[in-house]
Structure formats: structure tokens, C-alpha cells
Amino acid sequence: MTINRRKFIKNLGIASLGVASSPSSIFANTHSSKHVVVIGGGFGGATAAKYLRLWSNGDIKVTLIDPLQQHTSCVMSNLVLNERQKLKNLRLYYETLKQKYGVEHLKDKVLDIDSYAQKIDLKHGESISYDKLIISTGIGFKKVSGHDFRKVPHAWIAGSQTNILKNQLAEMEAGDTFVMSIPKSPYRCPPGPYERACVVADMLKRRGGGNVIVLDANEGIQAEKHTFSKAFNGIYSNIIDYHTNVKINEVDSNAREVYTSDGTFEADVLNIIPNQKANRLLKTASLTDGDWAPVDPISYESTIFSNVHIIGDAQATNQPKSAHMANSQAKVCADAIVRSLYNLSIYSFERLENITTNSACYSPITYNEASWLTANFAYDGVSSMKLKHIGEAKEWSRENYKEMYAWANNLFFDSFY
Amino acid sequence: MYQSKKVIMVAALFTVWSQFSFAEDTTINRLLASQCAQCHGTYGMAVGEMDGLNDESYKDLVEDLNDMRGEDSLENIMDHQAMGYTQEQIERIARFYDSLKVTDLQESEDEEEQEEDK
Missing domain, CATH: 3.50.50.60 (FAD/NAD(P)-binding domain)
Structure with a gap:
């Protein structure tokens, strides 16, 4: 599926954004054949795929590999248990990423990653090569x-x-x-x-x-x-x-x-x-050190193999493992990859002092009341993310319960739609 | 005469330096602002009952976030979220969302497209 830039921007429903606000216009005249492969279509992978297309003005080719046609959200899934939510409402389909942003979805399973040759072996297809690889495959169990x-x-x-x-x-x-x-x-x-x-x-x-x-x-x-x-x-x-x-x-x-x-x-x-650890694929690809995959939080690039980025639950930083946080990390990662593919520095002081992530979530406490939790992280200027502020609700309430749905819907949309 | 030329040169150099030093990388504002999108929508276009940010002016957004940070008792979730950012970061985020507001250029492009569709 080919999407020209005009149609691409039109599809976003934010025509002229690149011109009007200039945030992405520095990439507008570049026509590369750069290819980013994203393995795993959870909150981290979907967000990374979407924002890579957005922030490169559709210039970077993005392939999302996931054996399913949708992700089922863990967010709100405890509410399926008490029948306040239907599982079908938590299914987030990849089709919109394709139609609206031009993300290619390969419905396949990854067998092996060759980080030296920058190639991936697939179960049903042939091998696929990449310039940059993002792995967002979540957790495995002990x-x-x-x-x-x-x-x-x-x-x-x-x-x-x-x-x-x-x-x-x-x-x-x-x-x-x-x-x-x-x-x-x-x-x-x-x-x-x-x-x-x-x-x-x-x-x-x-x-x-x-x-x-x-x-x-x-x-x-x-x-x-x-x-x-x-x-x-x-x-x-x-x-x-x-x-x-x-x-x-x-x-x-x-x-x-x-x-x-x-x-x-x-x-x-x-x-x-x-107890949990990084998904098996990361271990097989020698990208783990202990249970999790070490990364540099200014780009989420693996500290073991270059051009491989790991986001979400499997990465080893001290940030909480959550859907909201995976989305947050995906944006830092996408920004770093776009810069890197267009020969812009990811190490500028201006960028480093503004690398932030956050996590927010709501927790049902009773049938119709919820609490919330929020945390902000900032890059410490050396090698890790530092907890800057954390807060939680003083009381659980019906109002929070209502807000929980608004929060979840926006998180779903920002990641998948 | 020599002195005045020197002053002009120094002034010119200062202007170049200051433009170089203070030219803001707007993609960093974009990255910072994208961290609001989980709750307030991609490019500030929220769905459902959550507040959108794409029609917020720089002034209003900075004032709102500073009010949240300045609360004696942090009551709601945004009071806490606002505490996670520096004053400069809040201003960068506000500049990004302010830049999304409809401009004359965008309006003229929209008109252009309407003409094309006819």
C-alpha cells in the first residue's frame, strides 16, 4: 500500500500540521528507504509503529510483526472478571495502524533474530531485514x-x-x-x-x-x-x-x-x-542480562546489540512495567530512531534534559469506585531514569471510576488508532 | 570609524550566536508534549470526556499547569502530573499545543483542497 505525503497527512485528520506547526517539517524533504521492524503489537509496539510514521511524515517504512490481528488489552481486563467490561471491547485491531498511518502488518511469528546481519527469520514467510529493530514482546513466566x-x-x-x-x-x-x-x-x-x-x-x-x-x-x-x-x-x-x-x-x-x-x-x-522475565525471544537473541533486557533510556537501544531497541515490560530500567509506560517509552524510542535515521544527534543537551516518561493508571476498588496512581520519570543525565514525582489518590470514588474509562479510551486511541 | 566597525561586527556575531544558541528544537517540544497524549489524545485530540489540548493557548496552558503545581494540597491526578515537569518544560509543551491551533496557512490549504474536490 502506497501513501503519498499529502494523503498521509490528510488521513491523520490534522492537515497541514507539518507546515503549520513545523514540528515534523525538518523531515519533510527527506526521501529515504529506511526500514524499521517492530516485533510485538502491544501498547509499546503499536505506539512506536504509529509515531515512527507520524514523525517521519510517512517517510520511514514500518513493518509490525505480530501473529494476531489484534492486541487484547490487559488494561481494564480485571473488569472482565466482574462483568463490568466485555473482553471484545478490549480487542485493539492493527487495521487502523495500516489504514490511517501506513504501518504494514505482517501476521507471522518471529523464529530468530540475527542482530549482526540485521535480519529476522519468520515462521511462515522468508527472512526480513531491518535498519532498526524495535522489540516489544512483553513478559514471559518463570x-x-x-x-x-x-x-x-x-x-x-x-x-x-x-x-x-x-x-x-x-x-x-x-x-x-x-x-x-x-x-x-x-x-x-x-x-x-x-x-x-x-x-x-x-x-x-x-x-x-x-x-x-x-x-x-x-x-x-x-x-x-x-x-x-x-x-x-x-x-x-x-x-x-x-x-x-x-x-x-x-x-x-x-x-x-x-x-x-x-x-x-x-x-x-x-x-x-x-514471577516474570523478558519474553523468550529476547533470551534466544542474547539480548538479556539476567531476567530483563538492558537498554539506554535515551533511545531504548540495547546495550548489547546496536540498532536493536527494546521497549515496554521486557526492558530492564527501573520504570514500572505498564501499558501507559510502554506507550511513553515508545515515543522516546521513536524520536531517537527518527533522529538517528536522518543523521540528527540523539545526544544534544537540549534533548537529554527533556527526556521524560510517565505512567498513570486507575484501579477499580469496588464495583463502581476507583483510585489512581501517577508517576513521572526524567533522565538523570548519566544512564538511567530517575523517579521525579509519584502520587496516588487520597480516596477511591465514583468520579475516579468514570475517569478510568476516559483514561483507558485515550490510551487505546493514542496507541492503536 | 574602526571602533564602530568593531562594534557592528561584535553585534552581528552576537546576533548569530544568540540565534544559534536560543533556536529551539521544536521536535523536543513535540516529544515532551507527546507524553500528554496517553490521556489527552494524539496531538491533543482527546476522545470521550477527557480534555483536549489542541485548542489550548500557550498562556492558558502555562497558567493551568502552574496552578496545578502550586496547589497547597495535591488533590487530583493532574496536580501530581504537573509536578513532574520543570517550568521550561511546561512552556515547551504549551508552545507545542499552541502551535497546533488553526493558522491562516492551514485555512488557505483547506480552501485549496475544497476547490480541488469540486
Whole structure:
């Protein structure tokens, strides 16, 4: 599909932006054949693909490789569990990226990356070469002995896993026990597991009561400490039983039992969220050091291989692993790649002192109330991102619950549409 | 005469230097502003009930963000977000969104396209 510049800009619905505001006009007269490949169409990958096309005025060819035709958002997926949200509404299709921005979508699976030759081997197609590669493939799990995901869902990658857990929860009755684990940090979506505990506690409370046993691998609550402490010790004090420093040793998936450093727990519904690491592809491509992939946060370029960039949950910086943050990092990465492909410096003092990322999210606490969390990071001028400010809601409220949908919709649109 | 020539040369050099030194890289403003887009939409075009930023003037945006940062008690999510930026960064973000407002040039291009469509 060929899109000329005039049509491209027209398709954005912001005709003349490049001329009127000049932000992208410095790239307007360049006609290169530069090719960026993006592996993984989650929030990070989709945002990077879109903004590369936007900021190069459609000059850089962008190929998005993902075996599916859509991404299913983890954001808002805890609300599928209590039927306040439908999973189909969380499916974000790549077609708009193609139609509106000219991103090519290759529905395929990557078998191997040759970082020296700058080539990727695909399962169904031939190999594909790149000038720059962005990998945004998310998390992998450190599987616990006996853990069968089909019987004991993690529901930490949205889709069929979410439905399995939803269906199991639907069968729970008053007095039943839900046991869940919280992985060792760092893991995807720091407030997410605590949010899930609240959502399930609220469901049981409405059915007449029950037990939610939370087995946290960490020393304490990892995000929104004020909010979740208040919820666990307040409105859910008769339901939630919170344990810290718990190591999961083994799971009996048929019996729905979990053996831990804190003893054995039997559940009517068992939800083990395993400890996490970078997706296997990164390990295979020798892009990890330990569990995660080290990068330079001014470009998200791998510190192991040049011209390979890693964004989102798999990268090793100290920033939270979240959809909002993946989107944020994707823009810094896209900016660096555009500059690099047009021989502009990514190291100017002016740029370095203005590299920022942020994360914001809303967490449902009850059926119709939510809290929020926000964090800002800035480049420290040396090698890492420094937490500049963090804040959380003083109270959960209905107003926040309403805002949560507006936040999620805009995040979906900025990333995929 | 020599002295005045020297003054002119120094003044000219200063002008060149200052233009070079203070010429702003607007793509950096664009990058900073893009970090608002997760909630306020790509290029400030929000969907649903969230506030858009593409029709905000420089003055209003700087005032709003500074008011948020200046709250005695940080109550809402934007009070906290605004704390994450320096004064210079807030002004850069505001300049970017201010630049998105409809210009005469854009209007004339729109008219041109309407003519083409006829």
C-alpha cells in the first residue's frame, strides 16, 4: 500500500500540521528507504509503529510483526472478571495502524533474530531485514512446578486466560475461597494484583461473603500502598487475608492447592501469577542480562546489540512495567530512531534534559469506585531514569471510576488508532 | 570609524550566536508534549470526556499547569502530573499545543483542497 505525503497527512485528520506547526517539517524533504521492524503489537509496539510514521511524515517504512490481528488489552481486563467490561471491547485491531498511518502488518511469528546481519527469520514467510529493530514482546513466566495454566489461570496476559478465570469466578458461591499469588517485583502492572484482590473481594462480598487469600512474594504492597492498605484493612478486612514474603513452591492444578513457604492453601478458585522475565525471544537473541533486557533510556537501544531497541515490560530500567509506560517509552524510542535515521544527534543537551516518561493508571476498588496512581520519570543525565514525582489518590470514588474509562479510551486511541 | 566597525561586527556575531544558541528544537517540544497524549489524545485530540489540548493557548496552558503545581494540597491526578515537569518544560509543551491551533496557512490549504474536490 502506497501513501503519498499529502494523503498521509490528510488521513491523520490534522492537515497541514507539518507546515503549520513545523514540528515534523525538518523531515519533510527527506526521501529515504529506511526500514524499521517492530516485533510485538502491544501498547509499546503499536505506539512506536504509529509515531515512527507520524514523525517521519510517512517517510520511514514500518513493518509490525505480530501473529494476531489484534492486541487484547490487559488494561481494564480485571473488569472482565466482574462483568463490568466485555473482553471484545478490549480487542485493539492493527487495521487502523495500516489504514490511517501506513504501518504494514505482517501476521507471522518471529523464529530468530540475527542482530549482526540485521535480519529476522519468520515462521511462515522468508527472512526480513531491518535498519532498526524495535522489540516489544512483553513478559514471559518463570513457571512453577505443577502449574497448568489451563486449570489454574494466571490471567496476566489478557485473552483466553481472562475468560478461564472469569468463568471459574462465576461459579463461586458465598463462603468460597479465592487464593491468588503476587509475583516478586519487578512484574507487569504493579497495582494490578492488589486491584484484582479488591475486585474479587467485592464480588464475594456481594454474594454474601467469602475469603480472598493473597500470597505476596514481596515484603509489602508494591503500588498505591495507602489505597490498598486502607481497602484490605477496611472495607475488605473480613474477606482479604494478606500474607507477605511468600514463596510459591509447587501447585497442584487438579486439586487447586498451592504449597508455599507459608504453608499449604486450598482454594475453590486458584490464581497463580508467576514471577516474570523478558519474553523468550529476547533470551534466544542474547539480548538479556539476567531476567530483563538492558537498554539506554535515551533511545531504548540495547546495550548489547546496536540498532536493536527494546521497549515496554521486557526492558530492564527501573520504570514500572505498564501499558501507559510502554506507550511513553515508545515515543522516546521513536524520536531517537527518527533522529538517528536522518543523521540528527540523539545526544544534544537540549534533548537529554527533556527526556521524560510517565505512567498513570486507575484501579477499580469496588464495583463502581476507583483510585489512581501517577508517576513521572526524567533522565538523570548519566544512564538511567530517575523517579521525579509519584502520587496516588487520597480516596477511591465514583468520579475516579468514570475517569478510568476516559483514561483507558485515550490510551487505546493514542496507541492503536 | 574602526571602533564602530568593531562594534557592528561584535553585534552581528552576537546576533548569530544568540540565534544559534536560543533556536529551539521544536521536535523536543513535540516529544515532551507527546507524553500528554496517553490521556489527552494524539496531538491533543482527546476522545470521550477527557480534555483536549489542541485548542489550548500557550498562556492558558502555562497558567493551568502552574496552578496545578502550586496547589497547597495535591488533590487530583493532574496536580501530581504537573509536578513532574520543570517550568521550561511546561512552556515547551504549551508552545507545542499552541502551535497546533488553526493558522491562516492551514485555512488557505483547506480552501485549496475544497476547490480541488469540486
